[in-house]
Amino acid sequence: MELFFLLLLIGLMAFALGSGYPVAFALPGSAIITVLLAAIAGYFFGGGTDAYFASGGPSQWLSAGVTNLRGVYWEPERDTLIAIPLFIFMGIMLQRSKIAEDLLVTMAQLFGPVPGGLGISVVVVGALLAATTGIVGATVVAMGLISLPAMMRNGYSNPLSSGIIAASGTLGQIIPPSIVLIILADQLASAVDQAGQTRQELYKAVTGEIVMPSEYAVVSTSAGDMFLGALVPGLLLVGIYILFILAVAVLFPKLAPAVPYEGKYDLRFLGKVFLAMVPPLALIILVLGSIIGGIATVNQAGAIGAVGAMIMAGYRLHPGGRLRYVPAILALTAMALLVFVLSTYDTNVQNIQSADDWFGVQLAVVAVLLLVVSIAWSGYRAFVTDDALTGVMVETAKTTSLVFIILLGAAMLTAAFRSFGGEELVKHFLEGLPGGFWTKFVIVMAVIFVLGFFLDFIEIAVVVVPIVSPILLADPEANVSAVWLGVMIGLNIQTSFLTPPFGFALFYLRGVAPAAVRTIQIYKGVVSFICLQLLALVIVAFYPPLVNYLPARSSLTAETAPPPVNPALQHCVENWVAHAFDERGTEIKAAVDRAAALDLSYLPEDLREDFQEGVEKAGESFTLMAEIQDIKRRLAEGAVDYRPEHRIVRAIQRDARRIEVQLSELETRIRRGFGDTEALQARYDRLEAEHDALLAQIPGTWTDTQAAYNRITSEDRSTRTTYRRTVDQAYEPLVGLISVIEARDALAQLAEPLSQLAADAPSMDRDMADERFKEVERQFGEVAGAGDIRGLLADARREIDARSPDPEKAAEYLAEAQALFRSELDWRSRARSDLLPELMAYDEAIKGTIGLRQQPRLPHEQALFIASCNSIHRDISLNF
Structure with missing residues (x-):
C-alpha cells in the first residue's frame, strides 16, 4: 500500500502542475491530500493511521513540516536564504533603471564589426547581466526587445538570433550571483549531513570500526563555495557560445554577418563605453570580489549589490543636470576614504589610545555619513522617478515570497515522499544499477534533464535534489564534493529554460519577438545551444578542478584557513612532501646533514x-x-x-x-x-x-x-x-x-629583578615573599626555556613560606638560580651569534616539508598545490 500512495502522491503532483495550478500550492497540496488519504485508509482498514506509511506516520510528517518551517524562517544557520531577496532587488533595479539596456547597445556597437560580433556582444552582455541581475526573464526580454530587431535588420538568421538571445539570457542561472546556486547550496547543506551519516554507517558496517577517518568525510558546501565553483564553468559556457558563433560566422557568413558601426570610434564613444561598462563591472567586482576575497559573506555581498544597484539607478534615472552624478561620486569618495581609514588607523573605539586613533575614527564617521547621504539621495531619486523604487520593491517581494513558499511546499512534499518509502526505493534502484557511481550519476542527470522539459528550476532544485543528492554524495567510489555536484545540477537545470515545450526563456522571447520570427524558428535556434550546454556539462564532469579548485584555494589561502595538521588535509600534504622530496630532496638532505654537524657542546644537555x-x-x-x-x-x-x-x-x-x-x-x-x-x-x-x-x-x-x-x-x-x-x-x-635562543634579551632584562629579589629575600616576611617571588616567577615563566630558574625561585619561596622557615636553604636556592641565570645568559649569547643563523637556515630549508604540519597555516605555494590536489575526486571505495 505504501507504493500505491507513493504513486498517488506523484500522480497528484504531476496532474496539478500539468493543469497549470500554481506550483507554490501544487506541491504542499499533493502532500497534504495523500497523507490524509493514507492516514484515513490506515485508520479504517489497517488498524492505525501509521499502517500505510513506510516510516513514521502523519504525526512524523507534520513534525517534519514544522521543522522545515522553522528552518527556513528562524534558524540562523540557514541565513544564506536572506541573500535571495537582496540579489533579486539588485537584478530588478538594474533592469528597471535601463542600465542593462545601455550595456547591450554599447556592446553591440563595440563588437559589431567583427564577424558574428553582434551575436558575440549579446553573449558578453548576457554574461555581464548574469553577474549583476541573474534574472532570466528580465535579461531575455531586454535583449529580445533591443538586439533581436537589430540582428534581423542586419541579416542574422532568425533561428540563430533566437538561440543566442535565449541561451545568453539563461547564463544568470549558473554565473554567480545566482538564486539557483543559493537554493542548491541550501538544499545540499542538509544532503551533506545525511550523506555523511550514511557513509559513517557504511564504514562501521563493513570495517567494524566506530570512528571513520575525517579524510573520508563528505565535503560540504556553502553559497559562497557554490559561487566560486560555478564561476569557471559559467565562463567556460560563455567561451563555448562565443566559439560557436565565431565558427558559424566564419563557415556561414550569411547567417551572422559583420555589422559596421556608423559612428566614429572617438573619445565621445570611449566615454559612452566607459559609462556603460565600468559601473556594472565595478558592481560585479564588488559583489563577487568581496565573496572570493573572504571580505564579505554572501548576505553581505547581496546587500552591497542591492545598494550599488540603487546608487547606479540614481544617476541613470535622473533626467540630467549638474547634480546627476553627485550621489555616485559621494559614494565613491566615501568608499575610498573608508579604505584609507581602515588600512591606516585602528577604528576600534574601545582601543583609542592616541590623537591619531581618534582622528581615524572621526574620518570613518565622515565616510559613513557620506555613504548614507549617497544611498538616501539615490533611493529618493529612484522613488520619485517613474515610481521605480516602489515597483522594484513590489516585484522583489512577489518573487521572494514565491521562492520561499515553494521551498516550504517542496519540503512538505519531500517529507511525504520519504514517509511512503520513496527515498528508499530511489536509493535501492540507483544502488542496484551496474557500473557504480557514474551509472547512478548519469541516470540522475538524465532524469533532471527530462524534468527540465516540464518543470521550473525551483521545483527541480527543491524536490529532486534533496532526494538524489544524499545518495550520490554518500557513494565513496567517486567521493564527489557537494559543490561539484551542485554546479553540475545547476548546469543541467539551466537547460530547463531552453527545452521545449515549457522552456521559460522561449516563452519570454516569444512574447517580445516580432511576428516574423516563428515559434518553430525559436525552437530550432535553441537546439544547438542545448547541445553546447550538454558539452559543457560533460567537460565539467570529466574535469572536476574546474569547479573544486577555486573554493579549495579560497579556503586554504584565507585568514581562517585550517592549519596543515588538519586530518582532512594529510593525504595532499604528504603528496606535496613527496613532490618536494623528488624535486629538492638532495638540498633538504644536505640541510639536515649540516644541522647534524653543528657544534652544540655548550648547550644544556636536554636541549x-x-x-x-x-x-x-x-x-x-x-x-x-x-x-x-x-x-x-x-x-x-x-x-x-x-x-x-x-x-x-x-x-x-x-x-x-x-x-x-x-x-x-x-x-x-x-x-x-x-x-x-x-x-x-x-x-x-x-x-x-x-x-x-x-x-x-x-x-x-x-x-x-x-x-x-x-x-x-x-x-x-x-x-x-x-x-x-x-x-x-x-x-x-x-x-x-630557536625560541629559547631568541628569548636571550627578554631573559637579560630580568637580571635586575632577580638580583634585587635575592638581596631583599632575607628581610622578607611570608606575605611579602609570596607577593614578590610570585611576580618574578611570572616574569621568568613568560621567557622561553627559563622554567628551571622559575622552579628554583619557587623552591626558595616555599622555604620562606614554610611553617618552619629555612632562610639558609632559601638563600642556597636563590644562589643556584642566579648561577643558572648567568649560565643561561652566557650560552644563549654565544648561540645567538654562532648557532642561530645556522638554525634559521635549517628551519628555512625544512619548514615547507618536514616542518609543514607544525606551521600555523599553509604557505602560499603549498596551499595552491594542496588546493589542486583536493580539487580532484579520489576514489576511497576500497576503504569501505
Missing part, C-alpha cells in the same frame, strides 16, 4: 639531546616517505584484482543488509502481534532464505583476497602515522631551540 634526536628524525622522514610511495604503488597494483571482487561482495552485502532491515521490522511486528502473524512469519522465512542465499554467493576466495589487501592498507595507515609522528618530533625541537 642538545632533543635537537640531535630531531635531526635524526628528520633524516628518517625520507625513508618513511619512500615507504609510503612504495605502499601507494602496491595498493594501486593490488586494487586491480581486489576491486572487481570487492564490488561484487559489497553489492551482495548491501542487498543483505537491506533484507536484514526488513527482517528486523517483521520480527518486531510478529512479536507485537501486528497484522496476520502467519503471513508475516511466512514472509519472514522467505526473506531469511533469500538473505542466506545472497550471502552464499560471496566468492570463497573473498576472505583471503580481502585479508591480503587489508594487510597493505594497514601497513599504509601505520607508515603514515609513523611518518606524521616522526616529522612532528623532528621539527618541534628546532622551533623550541
Whole structure:
C-alpha cells in the first residue's frame, strides 16, 4: 500500500502542475491530500493511521513540516536564504533603471564589426547581466526587445538570433550571483549531513570500526563555495557560445554577418563605453570580489549589490543636470576614504589610545555619513522617478515570497515522499544499477534533464535534489564534493529554460519577438545551444578542478584557513612532501646533514639531546616517505584484482543488509502481534532464505583476497602515522631551540629583578615573599626555556613560606638560580651569534616539508598545490 500512495502522491503532483495550478500550492497540496488519504485508509482498514506509511506516520510528517518551517524562517544557520531577496532587488533595479539596456547597445556597437560580433556582444552582455541581475526573464526580454530587431535588420538568421538571445539570457542561472546556486547550496547543506551519516554507517558496517577517518568525510558546501565553483564553468559556457558563433560566422557568413558601426570610434564613444561598462563591472567586482576575497559573506555581498544597484539607478534615472552624478561620486569618495581609514588607523573605539586613533575614527564617521547621504539621495531619486523604487520593491517581494513558499511546499512534499518509502526505493534502484557511481550519476542527470522539459528550476532544485543528492554524495567510489555536484545540477537545470515545450526563456522571447520570427524558428535556434550546454556539462564532469579548485584555494589561502595538521588535509600534504622530496630532496638532505654537524657542546644537555634526536628524525622522514610511495604503488597494483571482487561482495552485502532491515521490522511486528502473524512469519522465512542465499554467493576466495589487501592498507595507515609522528618530533625541537635562543634579551632584562629579589629575600616576611617571588616567577615563566630558574625561585619561596622557615636553604636556592641565570645568559649569547643563523637556515630549508604540519597555516605555494590536489575526486571505495 505504501507504493500505491507513493504513486498517488506523484500522480497528484504531476496532474496539478500539468493543469497549470500554481506550483507554490501544487506541491504542499499533493502532500497534504495523500497523507490524509493514507492516514484515513490506515485508520479504517489497517488498524492505525501509521499502517500505510513506510516510516513514521502523519504525526512524523507534520513534525517534519514544522521543522522545515522553522528552518527556513528562524534558524540562523540557514541565513544564506536572506541573500535571495537582496540579489533579486539588485537584478530588478538594474533592469528597471535601463542600465542593462545601455550595456547591450554599447556592446553591440563595440563588437559589431567583427564577424558574428553582434551575436558575440549579446553573449558578453548576457554574461555581464548574469553577474549583476541573474534574472532570466528580465535579461531575455531586454535583449529580445533591443538586439533581436537589430540582428534581423542586419541579416542574422532568425533561428540563430533566437538561440543566442535565449541561451545568453539563461547564463544568470549558473554565473554567480545566482538564486539557483543559493537554493542548491541550501538544499545540499542538509544532503551533506545525511550523506555523511550514511557513509559513517557504511564504514562501521563493513570495517567494524566506530570512528571513520575525517579524510573520508563528505565535503560540504556553502553559497559562497557554490559561487566560486560555478564561476569557471559559467565562463567556460560563455567561451563555448562565443566559439560557436565565431565558427558559424566564419563557415556561414550569411547567417551572422559583420555589422559596421556608423559612428566614429572617438573619445565621445570611449566615454559612452566607459559609462556603460565600468559601473556594472565595478558592481560585479564588488559583489563577487568581496565573496572570493573572504571580505564579505554572501548576505553581505547581496546587500552591497542591492545598494550599488540603487546608487547606479540614481544617476541613470535622473533626467540630467549638474547634480546627476553627485550621489555616485559621494559614494565613491566615501568608499575610498573608508579604505584609507581602515588600512591606516585602528577604528576600534574601545582601543583609542592616541590623537591619531581618534582622528581615524572621526574620518570613518565622515565616510559613513557620506555613504548614507549617497544611498538616501539615490533611493529618493529612484522613488520619485517613474515610481521605480516602489515597483522594484513590489516585484522583489512577489518573487521572494514565491521562492520561499515553494521551498516550504517542496519540503512538505519531500517529507511525504520519504514517509511512503520513496527515498528508499530511489536509493535501492540507483544502488542496484551496474557500473557504480557514474551509472547512478548519469541516470540522475538524465532524469533532471527530462524534468527540465516540464518543470521550473525551483521545483527541480527543491524536490529532486534533496532526494538524489544524499545518495550520490554518500557513494565513496567517486567521493564527489557537494559543490561539484551542485554546479553540475545547476548546469543541467539551466537547460530547463531552453527545452521545449515549457522552456521559460522561449516563452519570454516569444512574447517580445516580432511576428516574423516563428515559434518553430525559436525552437530550432535553441537546439544547438542545448547541445553546447550538454558539452559543457560533460567537460565539467570529466574535469572536476574546474569547479573544486577555486573554493579549495579560497579556503586554504584565507585568514581562517585550517592549519596543515588538519586530518582532512594529510593525504595532499604528504603528496606535496613527496613532490618536494623528488624535486629538492638532495638540498633538504644536505640541510639536515649540516644541522647534524653543528657544534652544540655548550648547550644544556636536554636541549642538545632533543635537537640531535630531531635531526635524526628528520633524516628518517625520507625513508618513511619512500615507504609510503612504495605502499601507494602496491595498493594501486593490488586494487586491480581486489576491486572487481570487492564490488561484487559489497553489492551482495548491501542487498543483505537491506533484507536484514526488513527482517528486523517483521520480527518486531510478529512479536507485537501486528497484522496476520502467519503471513508475516511466512514472509519472514522467505526473506531469511533469500538473505542466506545472497550471502552464499560471496566468492570463497573473498576472505583471503580481502585479508591480503587489508594487510597493505594497514601497513599504509601505520607508515603514515609513523611518518606524521616522526616529522612532528623532528621539527618541534628546532622551533623550541630557536625560541629559547631568541628569548636571550627578554631573559637579560630580568637580571635586575632577580638580583634585587635575592638581596631583599632575607628581610622578607611570608606575605611579602609570596607577593614578590610570585611576580618574578611570572616574569621568568613568560621567557622561553627559563622554567628551571622559575622552579628554583619557587623552591626558595616555599622555604620562606614554610611553617618552619629555612632562610639558609632559601638563600642556597636563590644562589643556584642566579648561577643558572648567568649560565643561561652566557650560552644563549654565544648561540645567538654562532648557532642561530645556522638554525634559521635549517628551519628555512625544512619548514615547507618536514616542518609543514607544525606551521600555523599553509604557505602560499603549498596551499595552491594542496588546493589542486583536493580539487580532484579520489576514489576511497576500497576503504569501505
